[in-house]
Amino acid sequence: MAVLSPTQPAHRRTGPPSRPPRRVGFSQRLGRWDVKLSPYLYISPFFLLFAITGLFPLAYTAFVSMHEWNLLGGQGDFVGLQNYAEVLAQPVFWKSLVNTFSIFVFSSIPQVILAIVIAALLDQNLRAATFWRMGVLIPYVVAPVAVSMIFGRLFADDYGLINELLGLVGVDPVGWHSERIPSHIAIATMVNFRWTGYNALIFLAAMQAVPRELYEAAVIDGAGRARQFFSITVPQIRATIIFIVITSTIGGLQIFDEVRMYDAYGLGGPDKDWMTTVVYLYDVAWGTQKNFGRAAAIAWLLFLLIVVIGMVNFLATRRIATSGPRAPKVSRRHTQALLAQARAAAASSAGTTTRPAGAPPTFPPTGTTTDTTTDREDRR
Numbered sequence: 374m375a376v377l378s379p380t381q382p383a384h385r386r387t388g389p390p391s392r393p394p395r396r397v398g399f400s401q402r403l404g405r406w407d408v409k410l411s412p413y414l415y416i417s418p419f420f421l422l423f424a425i426t427g428l429f430p431l432a433y434t435a436f437v438s439m440h441e442w443n444l445l446g447g448q449g450d451f452v453g454l455q456n457y458a459e460v461l462a463q464p465v466f467w468k469s470l471v472n473t474f475s476i477f478v479f480s481s482i483p484q485v486i487l488a489i490v491i492a493a494l495l496d497q498n499l500r501a502a503t504f505w506r507m508g509v510l511i512p513y514v515v516a517p518v519a520v521s522m523i524f525g526r527l528f529a530d531d532y533g534l535i536n537e538l539l540g541l542v543g544v545d546p547v548g549w550h551s552e553r554i555p556s557h558i559a560i561a562t563m564v565n566f567r568w569t570g571y572n573a574l575i576f577l578a579a580m581q582a583v584p585r586e587l588y589e590a591a592v593i594d595g596a597g598r599a600r601q602f603f604s605i606t607v608p609q610i611r612a613t614i615i616f617i618v619i620t621s622t623i624g625g626l627q628i629f630d631e632v633r634m635y636d637a638y639g640l641g642g643p644d645k646d647w648m649t650t651v652v653y654l655y656d657v658a659w660g661t662q663k664n665f666g667r668a669a670a671i672a673w674l675l676f677l678l679i680v681v682i683g684m685v686n687f688l689a690t691r692r693i694a695t696s697g698p699r700a701p702k703v704s705r706r707h708t709q710a711l712l713a714q715a716r717a718a719a720a721s722s723a724g725t726t727t728r729p730a731g732a733p734p735t736f737p738p739t740g741t742t743t744d745t746t747t748d749r750e751d752r753r
Contacts (some may be wrong), residue, residue: 442669477625480564511570640660
């Protein structure tokens, strides 16, 4: 009688015994926190200082602009946008805004042109180049109050040096303090004196970053200095030019020292002919009105104007950064026809392709599995 042994279950292939999860130590956890939080801690001082000195005053100014708030009585009732409406209804505000843009036009255009020309001259092989480059920065170091007082005397109506020089060539004295446009030109001259050298150094840094191979190729092609400047230098520093123009605009909207020290009263003359928006803000807050609510509304209107110009700067800079040689435009119909021809060519080549005699059979690529009956039985 045959004895049948009980069937033993097939041993399953198992891996090594599973280990209990290892506890992460405090030092390792601290290291992970260090990797994740360190970048934020490194940049946090700037944002903390910006929040204290930038965001909080901005928010507090918006809060003040919506209340009746004067220098003596302090905070009053909530009035909403009434201060903004009163400011926009005052003709002096619009006159100050026009004066600000007029001074900007008389200052920024000559300033940018002179700065580019000076930077192009400093970019040449000059002797004592460091001396000349530092020399153009001296007017920027001089205090703006001193510059305003000196130029205020130079452009005096009665005994000013400028009128004396104009009289030598037969020109009648100009009312630098009694006429609107001449006063704007005089103030713009102060601005140009201070900022032309500073902007020239920025242009010089941009010009030195232009590859010199471009100039060498232009010399081989026979291009002169002027052609190299307009065909190579100016296109290569377009982003810097727009940056200088926009920053000059923002600085022009905040002109205060030059206008304040231009005459003895510092309020833009008897007819407010050269009063800028910031000087008007100062007059509303600490002058005859002593109204902090309206002054805060003026500050916020000026801030919104600067934001709009900043957005223009961002869009213009982004467009320049992405500009380049454009590919020729191809119509959609032409593109679809090319795709149809490519598909037809691929289909015809796939149908006519045959394996030559004696060639080894093709196998599926490595990594693919074929589920056959034998494999299923082996897995069982």
